[in-house]
Amino acid sequence: xxxxxxxxTRPKGIHTVASLNPIMVDGTGMCGGCxxxxxxxxxxxxxxxxxxxxxxxxxxALTDRLVAYRDHERKVWDRLHADAEHRCxxxxxxxxxxGAEPA
Numbered sequence: 001x002x003x004x005x006x007x008x009t010r011p012k013g014i015h016t017v018a019s020l021n022p023i024m025v026d027g028t029g030m031c032g033g034c035x036x037x038x039x040x041x042x043x044x045x046x047x048x049x050x051x052x053x054x055x056x057x058x059x060x061a062l063t064d065r066l067v068a069y070r071d072h073e074r075k076v077w078d079r080l081h082a083d084a085e086h087r088c089x090x091x092x093x094x095x096x097x098x099g100a101e102p103a
Contacts, residue, residue, distance in 0.1 A: 003059040006054035021050060037058035
């Protein structure tokens with residue numbers, strides 16, 4: 001959506017700010033998970049942003065980074081939900097605290 005807004009406002013010369021929420025692991029920029037190219041500089045959304053000049057963001061590279069783990073995430077999701085015996089550990093812990101039957 002931010003890319004689409006930037007493309008609409010660019011020809012009109014309207015200053016546009018993109019608020020980005022890429023993968024963030026540690027919140028310090030050390031992991032590089034939130035790396036984004038803005039203009040000719042590499043920046044980190046967790047420490048340099050998350051707001052950037054939308055007309056300078058390399059949305060193609062950002063999109064590639066955001067989908068980099070999609071196949072792995074799908075496999076884990078499918079494996080998790082294929083296991084009929086799986087019980088959510090959070091639900092188990094909450095039930096234990098509440099003294100109720102876990103969901």
